[in-house]
Each structure stands twice: as structure tokens, then as C-alpha cells.
Amino acid sequence: MSQEPIIKISQLVKKYKGSSVNAVDSLDLTINEGDIFGLLGPNGAGKTTTISMLCSLMSPNSGSIIINGIELNGNNNELKKIIGVVPQEIALYENLTAKENLKFFGEMYGLSGKSLNDKIEFYLNKFSLKEKSDKLINTFSGGMKRRLNLIAGLLHSPRILFLDEPTVGIDVQSKNVIIEYLKELNKEGTTIVYTSHLMEEAENFCTNISIIDFGKEIAKGTPKELIKENTDCNNLKEIFLKLTGRSVRE
Amino acid sequence: MNRLLASIKKELLLLSRDRAGLAMLFLMPVFLVLVMTLLQDSTFKKLNEKQLPILIVNHDADTFGINIVKGLNSANFFKVSEDNNLSKKELEKQIEKGNYLIGIIINENSTNLIKNSIKQKIQSQFPEEVGELFEIDGNKTDQVKVEIFFDPVLKNSYKQSIMGALKQFSAMVEAKLMFEIYSSLFDELLEIELKPTENFSQLVFFDEKYAASDQNLIIPNSVQHNVPAWTIFAMFFIVIPLASNIIKERQSGVSERLRTIPGSNLIGILAKAKTYFIVGFIQAILMLMIGIWLLPVFGLPSLQIGKNGLSLLFVTIAIIMAATSYGIVIGTIANSEQQSSIFGSISVVILAAIGGVWVPNFMMSDLMVNVSKISPLNWGLNAYYDIFLRNSGLYDVLPSIGLLVGFAFVCLLISLYYSRKVKT
Ligand SMILES: Nc1ncnc2c1ncn2[C@@H]1O[C@H](COP(=O)(O)OP(=O)(O)O)[C@@H](O)[C@H]1O
Numbered sequence: 261m262s263q264e265p266i267i268k269i270s271q272l273v274k275k276y277k278g279s280s281v282n283a284v285d286s287l288d289l290t291i292n293e294g295d296i297f298g299l300l301g302p303n304g305a306g307k308t309t310t311i312s313m314l315c316s317l318m319s320p321n322s323g324s325i326i327i328n329g330i331e332l333n334g335n336n337n338e339l340k341k342i343i344g345v346v347p348q349e350i351a352l353y354e355n356l357t358a359k360e361n362l363k364f365f366g367e368m369y370g371l372s373g374k375s376l377n378d379k380i381e382f383y384l385n386k387f388s389l390k391e392k393s394d395k396l397i398n399t400f401s402g403g404m405k406r407r408l409n410l411i412a413g414l415l416h417s418p419r420i421l422f423l424d425e426p427t428v429g430i431d432v433q434s435k436n437v438i439i440e441y442l443k444e445l446n447k448e449g450t451t452i453v454y455t456s457h458l459m460e461e462a463e464n465f466c467t468n469i470s471i472i473d474f475g476k477e478i479a480k481g482t483p484k485e486l487i488k489e490n491t492d493c494n495n496l497k498e499i500f501l502k503l504t505g506r507s508v509r510e
Numbered sequence: 511m512n513r514l515l516a517s518i519k520k521e522l523l524l525l526s527r528d529r530a531g532l533a534m535l536f537l538m539p540v541f542l543v544l545v546m547t548l549l550q551d552s553t554f555k556k557l558n559e560k561q562l563p564i565l566i567v568n569h570d571a572d573t574f575g576i577n578i579v580k581g582l583n584s585a586n587f588f589k590v591s592e593d594n595n596l597s598k599k600e601l602e603k604q605i606e607k608g609n610y611l612i613g614i615i616i617n618e619n620s621t622n623l624i625k626n627s628i629k630q631k632i633q634s635q636f637p638e639e640v641g642e643l644f645e646i647d648g649n650k651t652d653q654v655k656v657e658i659f660f661d662p663v664l665k666n667s668y669k670q671s672i673m674g675a676l677k678q679f680s681a682m683v684e685a686k687l688m689f690e691i692y693s694s695l696f697d698e699l700l701e702i703e704l705k706p707t708e709n710f711s712q713l714v715f716f717d718e719k720y721a722a723s724d725q726n727l728i729i730p731n732s733v734q735h736n737v738p739a740w741t742i743f744a745m746f747f748i749v750i751p752l753a754s755n756i757i758k759e760r761q762s763g764v765s766e767r768l769r770t771i772p773g774s775n776l777i778g779i780l781a782k783a784k785t786y787f788i789v790g791f792i793q794a795i796l797m798l799m800i801g802i803w804l805l806p807v808f809g810l811p812s813l814q815i816g817k818n819g820l821s822l823l824f825v826t827i828a829i830i831m832a833a834t835s836y837g838i839v840i841g842t843i844a845n846s847e848q849q850s851s852i853f854g855s856i857s858v859v860i861l862a863a864i865g866g867v868w869v870p871n872f873m874m875s876d877l878m879v880n881v882s883k884i885s886p887l888n889w890g891l892n893a894y895y896d897i898f899l900r901n902s903g904l905y906d907v908l909p910s911i912g913l914l915v916g917f918a919f920v921c922l923l924i925s926l927y928y929s930r931k932v933k934t
């Protein structure tokens with residue numbers, strides 16, 4: 261396993277305009293191809309900010325991001341082709357049906373015709389949305405919207421998938437379907453970068469994790485390694501609480 | 511290209527599900543154009559009357575009264591009705607009712623009063639030794655008073671033209687009377703019989719010509735004003751669904767998702783512009799069809815669109831460009847859908863009001879006419895007037911097109927600057 265990491269972040273800094281502190285503060289991360297990488301941290305830790313920079317949605321104040329051997333700066337269409345993004349919010353059109361949404365995003369990725377339709381059918385079946393596929397999504401439950409939000413980022417079969425809290429606030433069944441499918445995808449070779457503050461889920465899902473707080477990394481390794489290192493803790497959640505404290509965040 | 515089509519398809523789908531938006535874009539203007547055209551029909555008719563209807567009560571059946579009536583009759587500008595039995599009250603009532611725009615009362619004895627004044631003046635030219643030349647009724651030397659009543663809707667320039675005409679006629683009568691009095695004086699003093707002169711009324715001939723480029727001279731009828739006015743108004747209401755679409759995309763995170771898709775940065779905005787272009791065109795065609803075919807059903811005149819299809823096309827394109835760009839800038843700057851709807855609709859209504867959509871330019875005071883020049887709706891409306899009423903060619907409407915396109919560019923530049931600023 262001495263290959264080049266697929267993502268390498270060095271000394272990354274992001275400070276929002278008008279803010280006095282760095283949202284991401286001298287962050288270093290290394291993610292290897294085939295990882296399920298968990299970027300974990302309490303609310304406001306800087307997870308979304310980091311993901312946004314990885315997806316070229318915003319530019320860092322300093323530091324560098326190298327993805328697949330290419331250094332990110334500004335708009336890189338080649339990189340955009342190999343990444344898939346599942347944002348934290350439900351980034352879909354409320355007044356389109358499930359199918360119309362998927363068709364639109366698929367076409368935006370340059371897919372069309374039968375291959376796109378087949379893919380849409382496949383995913384709608386996979387995520388149990390087939391029956392409601394012609395309903396406007398403003399009639400959907402939170403779990404259904406999350407599943408659709410996920411599919412919209414998968415249609416073009418990306419090599420790297422960024423997921424920002426994909427399972428937050430939804431029913432157990434929806435969570436389970438999502439996590440199980442992501443594992444399947446990973447087995448087929450997709451690198452997954454996932455943020456969460458749900459430690460139980462992360463513990464059995466991620467191959468590697470990094471815990472960040474106030475924009476800085478405070479722990480990293482495999483879940484097993486971390487539990488071994490912290491002898492006073494039985495699981496990831498306890499480690500997390502020990503490291504980030506028990507006070508309530510934003 | 512595929513992506514652009516996909517985006518346009520998506521925008522059309524979204525719009526087709528936006529019932530309030532559709533009603534605003536298509537039903538509201540149809541309703542407004544019907545109601546406003548019918549409401550303003552009689553007002554426009556009055557303003558538009560080639561001959562101003564005048565009601566005269568002439569109590570002076572002598573040179574002055576007769577010649578004033580004759581003079582007004584001979585000027586093609588007025589349609590004179592004479593009813594000498596009306597009281598002042600009754601005449602005022604006729605004006606109030608709108609049956610006539612102008613009422614004139616010529617008082618009894620006016621001719622005699624004028625004669626007396628002339629005789630007095632002549633007498634005063636002679637030395638006292640000459641003695642009394644005329645028999646002058648000493649009490650009847652007051653000034654002659656002609657009373658005039660105007661309908662308040664009458665434009666100032668019309669008031670001035672009637673006053674001008676009256677002054678001209680009375681000067682002529684005065685000259686005629688003076689001539690007569692001098693003639694009779696010569697008769698008496700020199701015992702020469704002078705031949706009567708007939709025509710000395712017009713020593714100078716005024717050749718009147720209308721400069722067609724003068725905006726104020728051509729007054730449209732209710733249809734010619736209201737159809738283009740509400741069409742432009744409706745096209746500017748594109749702003750509201752368009753801006754709220756942009757804001758929805760931004761707030762839902764869709765626009766961020768789109769930014770992670772390769773090569774789709776400008777497609778979104780381009781697709782919106784094209785979609786609303788289609789919408790604007792449908793609006794324009796719908797409204798023109800209503801003007802041409804539906805309004806006549808209600809007893810109104812049919813819309814005349816002139817002969818210059820090319821000018822019409824380009825002006826329409828320029829108006830839609832201005833409207834869509836305005837929508838884009840509001841969608842970019844506003845923080846919420848509510849904010850954009852309120853600001854969008856209020857600003858369009860205000861721009862319409864000052865732009866001469868509700869009350870046309872030619873009914874406005876000079877101050878408001880100048881203010882109206884800042885409204886893009888006014889630029890569009892004037893261009894439509896030019897095409898419909900004056901058959902203006904592309905060259906003539908180029909200034910309006912330039913302003914509208916310039917406005918569009920400024921809006922787009924502001925949105926571009928603003929969206930850059932927000933990203934980081
Ligand atoms: N657009 C923004 N402007 C200013 N501050 C922001 C903005 N977005 C996030 N922040 C701040 O940056 C920090 C990190 O936020 P974020 O990356 O969203 O955290 P997380 O995703 O881990 O919950 C927080 O303190 C948050 O308040």
C-alpha cells in the first residue's frame with residue numbers, strides 16, 4: 261500500500277470573510293484510493309468547509325489540495341468528472357418529480373438516452389423509490405429525499421464520492437440502505453469521503469478517520485487503532501467526547 | 511448543447527408547475543389590458559378628438575359675436591355648436607358632463623362696447639375744437655368680457671390654441687370695426703363714398719405643418735396605448751418567477767451541486783435567460799393577438815401594429831433582455847424569495863407608473879415626462895408607440911433599443927460582480 265494518496269491536503273486554511281477565526285486551520289489529510297474516509301467532528305468543526313474546498317466550491321486562503329495527482333486551483337473540469345458530491349442539504353428541485361430531478365442532473369453530467377434511463381431505474385429500485393418516482397419530491401419524507409439526494413451524486417459513477425452528513429436526521433431503514441449501498445460501491449472501487457458526527461455509524465463504516473475540531477485535526481487512524489490507543493475508551497463515541505468535550509456546540 | 515436543452519426543459523417544467531407565476535405572467539396582463547382599455551376608452555377619445563367640441567352661447571347678434579362664431583367654425587380645429595338660449599349654469603353642466611371640452615359665452619352688447627371704445631379713442635385724437643364727432647353712450651365703455659369654460663382633462667396646449675384663436679378673431683373684429691368707423695367718418699367729413707372692403711382679415715398667411723417627430727403631437731387611442739403598455743408591464747413581471755427561481759436554487763443547494771458538475775457554470779443562467787425569452791415572446795404575441803382580435807369584440811378599435819415587423823421584433827427582444835436581466839440581478843442580490851418578490855413587484859409597479867404605463871406620457875406634466883425617462887418600461891413603450899403610430903423603422907427605434915440593451919448589460923455586470931463576491 262505505498263501508492264500515491266488519491267487526495268492529499270496540506271496546511272489548508274480557510275477563514276470566512278468577517279470571521280475572526282479560521283474555520284479550517286492548517287489541516288493536513290491523506291486519503292488513499294479505496295478508503296472509506298470519515299471526516300468526523302462536532303457541529304461547526306469545519307467538515308463542510310473542508311468538503312466544499314475539496315469540491316472546488318470555495319477556494320482556500322492558503323495550503324494545497326492535490327486530487328488524483330492534480331493540484332486544485334479554481335475550476336478544474338477534469339477533476340469534476342471523477343468526483344461525485346452529495347451535499348449536506350437536499351440539493352434537489354422541490355417542484356420536480358424524483359425522475360425529473362435525476363434525469364436533469366444525469367443530463368447535466370452528459371448522460372442521456374437509454375443508459376441514463378437504465379441507471380435511474382436501477383437506483384430508484386435499489387433505494388425503494390420506484391413507486392413514488394413520478395411524484396413531486398415536495399411530497400417526500402426526509403428519508404426519501406436523502407436517498408434521492410444521494411442518487412443524484414452517483415449517476416455518473418464517480419471514482420471519488422464526497423458525502424456531507426448523508427444520514428443525518430433520517431429513519432433507521434433509510435440510513436441502513438444508504439450505508440449498505442455505500443459499502444457495496446466501495447467494494448467496487450469507489451473512494452468514499454464522508455463526514456458525520458454520528459460515531460457509532462462511523463465506527464463500523466469507515467476504514468480511516470480523522471477527528472477535527474475548530475478546524476484542526478485532533479486524532480487520526482483506523483477506528484481500531486484509535487480505540488487501542490485510548491485505553492480508557494471502549495468505542496469511538498467515548499473517544500470523541502473525551503477529545504472534543506461535553507459542552508454543547510452550535 | 512444537450513445540457514442547455516436539459517436546463518431549458520427543466521426551467522419550463524418548473525415554470526409550468528408555478529401556478530401563481532403563470533397567472534401573473536399570462537392572466538394578469540390579459541385582465542389588465544381588457545379592463546384598462548375599456549376604462550380609458552372614453553378619456554382617450556376625448557383627448558383624441560381631431561375637432562375639439564365647443565359649445566357657444568352668443569348673446570351678441572352683431573359683428574363681434576357673429577364673427578367669433580364664424581371664425582371658430584372656419585378653423586377646422588373646432589366643432590362648434592351654438593345654443594343661445596342656454597344659461598351659464600346649463601353651459602357649465604354640459605362641460606362637466608363631458609359633452610363639450612370648451613364652453614364660451616359672448617355677452618350682450620359686446621359689439622357696441624367695442625365700437626364705443628374705438629369711437630372714444632378716435633375722438634381723443636382730435637383737438638377739442640373739432641367738437642363731438644360721434645354720439646357716444648358714455649356709460650357703455652366697459653371692457654368686453656368673453657367667458658370661457660374648460661374641461662379639466664383638456665391639455666394645456668389645447669387651451670392655448672383656443673385662446674390664441676379667440677384673440678386672433680377678436681383682433682380681426684376690432685380692426686374691422688375700426689375700419690368701418692373711420693370709413694363712416696371719412697364719409698361725413700370729406701363727403702366721399704368709400705367702397706366697402708371685404709377681405710382684410712388675412713394679410714399674413716400662416717402655413718401650419720406638424721413635425722411628425724414631435725412626441726406630443728400624436729396621441730394614441732386607448733388600445734394603441736394600453737396594449738403595448740401592459741405587454742411591457744407583463745414582460746417585466748418575468749422578474750418575479752425568475753428571481754425566485756434563482757433564489758430557490760441557491761438556497762436549496764442546487765446551484766452548489768451544479769457547480770460541482772463539469773462545464774455547467776454558465777449554462778444555468780443561459781438556460782434561464784432563454785426560457786424567459788420564450789415566455790416573453792409568448793406574452794408579446796398573446797397580447798398583440800388580444801389587441802388585434804379580442805378587443806374589437808368589446809367594441810374597441812383593433813390594434814394597429816404598423817408595418818415594421820423587424821423593428822417590432824428587435825424592440826421586443828430588447829425589452830425581454832432588459833426584463834430578464836433585471837430578474838437575474840434581483841435574484842442574485844436578494845437574500846430570500848420573499849424579499850425578491852416584494853422588491854421585484856414593487857419596483858416594477860413603480861417603474862411602470864413613472865414610465866407612463868398607467869397614465870401615458872402625454873397626460874403627464876413636463877416634470878413627470880422627464881422623470882419617466884429613467885424607466886426602462888418607458889423606453890420600451892416609446893419604441894412601441896414609434897412603431898405602431900409612426901411606422902418607425904429600425905433606425906428610429908435604435909436609441910430605445912440601445913437603452914434597453916444597455917440596461918440589460920448593466921444588470922448582468924452587477925449580478926456577475928455580486929455572485930463573484932459572494933462565492934468566497
Ligand atoms: N458562509 C459562512 N460564513 C461565515 N462563517 C461560516 C460560514 N459557513 C460556516 N461558517 C463557520 O465556519 C465554521 C465551520 O463550519 P462548517 O464547516 O459548516 O462546520 P461543520 O460542517 O463541521 O458543522 C463554523 O464556525 C461556522 O459557523
Ligand SMILES: [Mg+2]
Nearest residue numbers: 307308309348
Ligand atoms: Mg456541515
